[in-house]
Amino acid sequence: MAITVVGSVAFDSIETPAGRKERCLGGAATYFALAASYFTNVRVIAVVGDDFGPGQQAVFDKRGIDTQGIERAAGKSFFWEGSYLENLNEAKTRATELNVFGAFQPKIPEAYRDSEFLFLANIDPVLQRRVREAMSQAKLVAGDTMNYWIKDHREPLKEVLKGLDILLINDTETRMLAGNNNLVQAAGSVLDMGPRMLVVKHGEYGATAFYGKRPDGFGAKTFRAPALPLEEVVDPTGAGDSFAGGFFGYLASQKELTPGAFRRAMFYGSVTGSFAVERFGTERLEQLSRKEIDERFEMFRELTHLD
Amino acid sequence: MAITVVGSVAFDSIETPAGRKERCLGGAATYFALAASYFTNVRVIAVVGDDFGPGQQAVFDKRGIDTQGIERAAGKSFFWEGSYLENLNEAKTRATELNVFGAFQPKIPEAYRDSEFLFLANIDPVLQRRVREAMSQAKLVAGDTMNYWIKDHREPLKEVLKGLDILLINDTETRMLAGNNNLVQAAGSVLDMGPRMLVVKHGEYGATAFYGKRPDGFGAKTFRAPALPLEEVVDPTGAGDSFAGGFFGYLASQKELTPGAFRRAMFYGSVTGSFAVERFGTERLEQLSRKEIDERFEMFRELTHLD
Numbered sequence: 001m002a003i004t005v006v007g008s009v010a011f012d013s014i015e016t017p018a019g020r021k022e023r024c025l026g027g028a029a030t031y032f033a034l035a036a037s038y039f040t041n042v043r044v045i046a047v048v049g050d051d052f053g054p055g056q057q058a059v060f061d062k063r064g065i066d067t068q069g070i071e072r073a074a075g076k077s078f079f080w081e082g083s084y085l086e087n088l089n090e091a092k093t094r095a096t097e098l099n100v101f102g103a104f105q106p107k108i109p110e111a112y113r114d115s116e117f118l119f120l121a122n123i124d125p126v127l128q129r130r131v132r133e134a135m136s137q138a139k140l141v142a143g144d145t146m147n148y149w150i151k152d153h154r155e156p157l158k159e160v161l162k163g164l165d166i167l168l169i170n171d172t173e174t175r176m177l178a179g180n181n182n183l184v185q186a187a188g189s190v191l192d193m194g195p196r197m198l199v200v201k202h203g204e205y206g207a208t209a210f211y212g213k214r215p216d217g218f219g220a221k222t223f224r225a226p227a228l229p230l231e232e233v234v235d236p237t238g239a240g241d242s243f244a245g246g247f248f249g250y251l252a253s254q255k256e257l258t259p260g261a262f263r264r265a266m267f268y269g270s271v272t273g274s275f276a277v278e279r280f281g282t283e284r285l286e287q288l289s290r291k292e293i294d295e296r297f298e299m300f301r302e303l304t305h306l307d
Numbered sequence: 308m309a310i311t312v313v314g315s316v317a318f319d320s321i322e323t324p325a326g327r328k329e330r331c332l333g334g335a336a337t338y339f340a341l342a343a344s345y346f347t348n349v350r351v352i353a354v355v356g357d358d359f360g361p362g363q364q365a366v367f368d369k370r371g372i373d374t375q376g377i378e379r380a381a382g383k384s385f386f387w388e389g390s391y392l393e394n395l396n397e398a399k400t401r402a403t404e405l406n407v408f409g410a411f412q413p414k415i416p417e418a419y420r421d422s423e424f425l426f427l428a429n430i431d432p433v434l435q436r437r438v439r440e441a442m443s444q445a446k447l448v449a450g451d452t453m454n455y456w457i458k459d460h461r462e463p464l465k466e467v468l469k470g471l472d473i474l475l476i477n478d479t480e481t482r483m484l485a486g487n488n489n490l491v492q493a494a495g496s497v498l499d500m501g502p503r504m505l506v507v508k509h510g511e512y513g514a515t516a517f518y519g520k521r522p523d524g525f526g527a528k529t530f531r532a533p534a535l536p537l538e539e540v541v542d543p544t545g546a547g548d549s550f551a552g553g554f555f556g557y558l559a560s561q562k563e564l565t566p567g568a569f570r571r572a573m574f575y576g577s578v579t580g581s582f583a584v585e586r587f588g589t590e591r592l593e594q595l596s597r598k599e600i601d602e603r604f605e606m607f608r609e610l611t612h613l614d
Contacts, residue, residue, distance in 0.1 A: 088488075181395075182539070183511075204490075205512035224533050224610050229491045229515060263613050303531050304611050306570050 001252045004112045004138075005032050006045040006131045007121025007241075008101060009052070009070060010078035014280060015085055018234040024281030025056050027078060028121035028144065031238035034285040035245025035272035036119075037063040038293055040252040043112045045069035045131065049077040049100045059286055068109045073100040088233055089203050106131050113137065117252040120164075121241065122146050125156040132163045140257070142166035142248050144240070150176050162194040168244045170201045184210075199247065199266070201240050201273075203227070209266055225266035226304050228274040228296070235280045239273045242285060246272030246293075264297075271296045308559050310343055311419045311445075312336050313352040313438045314428025314548075315408060316359070316377060317385035321587060322392055325541040331588030332363050334385060335428035335451065338545035341592040342552025342579035343426075344370040345600055347559040350419045352376035352438065356384040356407045366593055375416045380407040395540055396510050413438050420444065424559040427471075428548065429453050432463040439470045447564070449473035449555050451547070457483050469501040475551050477508045491517075506554065506573070508547050508580075510534070516573055532573035533611050535581040535603070542587045546580045549592060553579030553600075571604075578603045 007029030013022045033042045043066040060067045078101035082091035106127055118135050120128040120143035128143060143164050149157050178186035187210040190198050197211040204227050212221040247269030254261045271293055278284045314336030320329045340349045350373040367374045385408035389398035413434055425442050427435040427450035435450060450471050456464050485493035494517040497505050504518040511534050519528040554576030561568045578600055585591045
């Protein structure tokens with residue numbers, strides 16, 4: 001079933017211990033869409049500027065991603081510059097230029113309106129909510145957010161959380177959102193805010209799904225997927241969005257959303273996240289195959305399963 | 308088969324967000340021995356002072372732990388005071404008084420000399436090596452160390468590593484020992500120093516076993532065990548030693564050291580580590596049952612396995 005994703009399509013200049021790359025194609029919606037495209041049809045809602053050319057368009061086209069919802073506006077695309085020289089787990093932002101993204105008003109193409117899966121990537125919660133309401137047919141809605149919205153836009157964010165089935169955020173964001181340093185207690189509080197499932201992304205340590213209203217840390221109410229211990233992390237940018245794309249893309253490809261499907265989705269999320277960091281920008285995600293994805297899935301099983 | 312462990316038996320004063328406790332029974336050999344005692348016979352080599360009384364002795368006796376190798380010296384036992392108020396993952400040491408431990412010369416009781424399993428807990432590598440050489444009959448030898456020995460006693464430590472089958476240390480220690488911030492590359496370097504297996508303990512994120520000379524992060528050469536997302540970590544002290552005790556104790560209880568036995572051992576280590584942190588000091592480890600341990604083992608399987 002088709003997924004519609006709303007979020008940023010951007011240019012990133014990135015410095016990591018492996019080198020530096022100028023103006024890679026980036027943005028949460030881009031990483032998400034590429035990762036999800038190996039599992040199902042993906043439709044993107046975003047805005048870009050004049051600098052988004054045929055080279056960038058081709059990245060989406062090659063993966064069969066529907067881009068009629070990517071609006072072209074006069075001006076420059078969202079630009080981000082960051083460095084991982086000090087810490088591979090957390091980017092130091094050097095520049096953020098919103099450009100055309102600053103006035104983004106998501107427009108939903110008519111052809112997107114039958115999407116049964118909706119992903120609200122990390123954007124202003126006011127916009128997330130508007131898209132959520134306009135796409136009321138969606139049967140499974142997941143979303144992301146970040147510290148900026150949690151700190152300074154808490155009320156609109158809380159409205160978004162009420163309409164989410166699944167929230168995907170990291171450890172720090174979970175603790176900040178709940179105002180509780182104990183991750184399990186924090187996860188319980190976040191579930192009380194609306195989502196039926198919280199997926200906490202732990203970076204190099206994988207991710208944990210919390211579901212049920214009072215997760216007690218035991219048995220059926222949590223599930224943990226590993227991250228591959230990678231020999232060479234070239235560029236961590238987009239790992240979380242790529243996790244979300246693999247996770248949600250796999251779910252959208254399933255006839256039935258069984259508990260087993262959610263477990264496998266967690267593993268597929270870890271798989272696409274682990275590929276994303278192997279090259280700068282979206283390079284690795286652009287040229288994956290389903291066979292490579294499934295082989296790494298099996299490696300993950302081998303890495304974590306007793307027999 | 309019996310395990311001999313050499314290490315510290317101590318008193319700890321501990322402050323955590325859950326409260327404060329004065330002079331709990333502690334020390335690496337204590338936590339290790341208690342955790343391992345649920346799987347096999349354990350014999351301890353250590354030194355204590357006059358302050359080690361019948362109450363402390365009873366903790367070992369109740370678990371059937373052989374303490375004839377615990378020497379009584381004139382003076383006070385090793386004392387450590389630490390706080391986890393700022394960070395539950397890393398203690399801030401407030402005081403370390405070596406006392407009788409400062410002049411520790413391990414003496415190996417004749418009755419220990421048939422131990423087929425030997426664990427060298429975190430002590431001066433010169434002493435670790437001496438015990439290793441005196442216990443040449445041991446067929447599987449594991450050990451621990453810490454930043455202090457890695458930084459300032461590297462040469463004797465390297466000698467110890469040559470004689471180890473399994474080294475159990477944490478992420479920071481692995482990176483420091485190898486001089487490499489990439490964990491997988493660092494693990495490869497550590498394996499080149501001698502151990503056939505390196506178990507890296509990730510605290511709340513579980514542990515990863517690296518084995519084989521050039522781990523590439525894929526498939527058969529790494530194995531990852533989870534940690535339980537605990538609602539309430541009361542006192543993290545001894546979690547790593549309790550992991551080691553469950554891990555090594557389970558191995559010692561097996562007729563054959565198959566790859567599957569090592570995988571299960573990783574899970575049992577995570578299980579005993581997760582119990583240890585539920586109460587102050589050794590309180591929880593003193594009163595476990597094998598049934599509770601196996602139930603949590605099954606929860607871990609449920610937490611991580613696809614089906």
